[in-house]
Amino acid sequence: MTTTAEKPAGRKSVKPEAFDIVAIRSDFPLLQTQSHGKPLAYLDNAATSQKPQAVIAATARYYTNYNANIHRGVYKLSADATAAYEGAREKIAQFINAPSAKEIVFVRGATEAVNLVAATWGMDNIHSGDEIILSEMEHHSNIVPWQLLAQRTGAILKVIPITDTGELSLEHYQSLLSDRTRLVALTHVSNALGTINPVERIVAAAHARGIPSLIDGAQSIPHLAIDVQKIGCDFFVFSGHKLCAPTGIGALWAKHDLLEKMPPYQGGGDMISTVSFAGSTWNEVPHKFEAGTPHIAGAIGLGVAIDYLTGIGMDTIARYEHELLTYATEKMEKISGLRIIGTAPEKAAVISFVMDNIHPHDIGTIVDGEGVAIRTGHHCCQPLMDRYNIPATARASLAFYNTREDIDRLAAAIEKVKEVFA
Amino acid sequence: MSDLRDLYQQTILDHTRKPRNKHEMLDATSSADGHNPLCGDKIKLFLKINNGVIEDISFTGSGCAISTASASMMTEALKGKTLTEAQPLFERFHAMLTSPMDHEPDIESLDKLAVFSGVREFPVRVKCATLPWHTLQAAIKNEHRPVSTE
Numbered sequence A: 001m002t003t004t005a006e007k008p009a010g011r012k013s014v015k016p017e018a019f020d021i022v023a024i025r026s027d028f029p030l031l032q033t034q035s036h037g038k039p040l041a042y043l044d045n046a047a048t049s050q051k052p053q054a055v056i057a058a059t060a061r062y063y064t065n066y067n068a069n070i071h072r073g074v075y076k077l078s079a080d081a082t083a084a085y086e087g088a089r090e091k092i093a094q095f096i097n098a099p100s101a102k103e104i105v106f107v108r109g110a111t112e113a114v115n116l117v118a119a120t121w122g123m124d125n126i127h128s129g130d131e132i133i134l135s136e137m138e139h140h141s142n143i144v145p146w147q148l149l150a151q152r153t154g155a156i157l158k159v160i161p162i163t164d165t166g167e168l169s170l171e172h173y174q175s176l177l178s179d180r181t182r183l184v185a186l187t188h189v190s191n192a193l194g195t196i197n198p199v200e201r202i203v204a205a206a207h208a209r210g211i212p213s214l215i216d217g218a219q220s221i222p223h224l225a226i227d228v229q230k231i232g233c234d235f236f237v238f239s240g241h242k243l244c245a246p247t248g249i250g251a252l253w254a255k256h257d258l259l260e261k262m263p264p265y266q267g268g269g270d271m272i273s274t275v276s277f278a279g280s281t282w283n284e285v286p287h288k289f290e291a292g293t294p295h296i297a298g299a300i301g302l303g304v305a306i307d308y309l310t311g312i313g314m315d316t317i318a319r320y321e322h323e324l325l326t327y328a329t330e331k332m333e334k335i336s337g338l339r340i341i342g343t344a345p346e347k348a349a350v351i352s353f354v355m356d357n358i359h360p361h362d363i364g365t366i367v368d369g370e371g372v373a374i375r376t377g378h379h380c381c382q383p384l385m386d387r388y389n390i391p392a393t394a395r396a397s398l399a400f401y402n403t404r405e406d407i408d409r410l411a412a413a414i415e416k417v418k419e420v421f422a
Numbered sequence B: 001m002s003d004l005r006d007l008y009q010q011t012i013l014d015h016t017r018k019p020r021n022k023h024e025m026l027d028a029t030s031s032a033d034g035h036n037p038l039c040g041d042k043i044k045l046f047l048k049i050n051n052g053v054i055e056d057i058s059f060t061g062s063g064c065a066i067s068t069a070s071a072s073m074m075t076e077a078l079k080g081k082t083l084t085e086a087q088p089l090f091e092r093f094h095a096m097l098t099s100p101m102d103h104e105p106d107i108e109s110l111d112k113l114a115v116f117s118g119v120r121e122f123p124v125r126v127k128c129a130t131l132p133w134h135t136l137q138a139a140i141k142n143e144h145r146p147v148s149t150e
């Protein structure tokens, strides 16, 4: 085998103008299955996406044909694995328009990426009395690492409130920026509301005062073309599994000079240059941050997922999903007794809702019986639930492989819910 | 779908709509908070215990149909019972909910609580039905730490 890296294995034939939903759905084995004897309508994409056959095959190919540990191996198998792993890093860099693949650090996912930044850059740069700005719509993974840091350092968290429609209050944000602000850490797209935040403006306002920013891209990267240079942020984090890739792999992007200055995250093999008991020196970035054997198959799978999505086109995906969202919103608004939570004008394809006198958990169980998979609960956003004074919502989150029929099935299943509780 | 009807029995729906003993208790001798992070259910349980007898029992909070009905029916089942009677009742209730599907659950001694036997077909909902009972255990111990089902 002359494998140097996984070759693009996406839908090579799909042109942006030819969005063939039938062909796309046939790429996903799990979409062909049934749930409770009914065809599966999978509407929990914000939790995790399904995987196309190309990704499943690529991970199997690694284990079948060139499974070996990466870096340092002198034999061909190891060189092949290293090339595929490092090839995936290049693909990620291109996908988010990072200036260099050296700025891509492989991590387990968005959660680990935020923790990495908090534990390294945060410990070096944030001190007692310093302020970190977050928002009311953050996922717990972009709250708790900063709380831990604040406990250790005596820093203070400041929270941008949101309006009833689920938009950030930008005026309030401006007033929170102060001489003590050291970081703005913000989600690009809300997993619970769907709101797309105006991150470019928010980052620019912070930069005008010399304040760096971290953007949580876990929910934006599956739905929008990402350009980290255009956003202008300093850190960008995401998870592979929401992007058609395996679980347990994701990436942190950070500006090169920041990565250079940051101390290592974990110690171990691969992240060092030399080790002696008198002291050790660190490998160059990004390897300085990748201690131990990484999730090689996952990284390769992520690279192939990116090829697959690029083959369809992120702009095409965004356009298709927006049409689906419009259709779904109109359909759901017609259901009496149902209220959508999160009605910002700029939204990704997420519909969170509550129903009069029916708890979301009961909605979830009953629609599941109809083969419709949605999520119910607080969506790891307890402060946001408190903001709306609700314990939980039911949430349908769409992907480019969903159809109007999936939405119709959800709407019919909700009628079933109403029958049970009539 | 027959199994859904097993879950949402009329009796359960009736208790969901009109929960019994759902109010605060000012002269409670002990109380406890329970929380199911999976669905956001929160319950506060109040007990008035006199000489080992549950003289009064009530609850407040918000939850799904199953946890609300379970709390409501638990209070009805326990009012007037002794603490020594309450414990085996909880154990039998729990055993019914977690018994394997190929076993006929022992529901005879459970009286009205037997309507929850359908919950065992929905393993993710078992915690909804047991939350009030776990909270009861905490209240009996008079623990003031909130209990969690996770």
Ligand SMILES: Cc1ncc(COP(=O)(O)O)c(C=O)c1O
Residues within 6 Å of the ligand: A046, A047, A108, A109, A110, A111, A112, A139, A141, A142, A187, A189, A190, A191, A216, A218, A219, A239, A241, A380
């Ligand atoms: C907005 C947002 N940020 C972060 C995360 C955390 O992702 P992971 O659990 O893959 O680390 C999620 C996942 O639900 C999310 O929706």
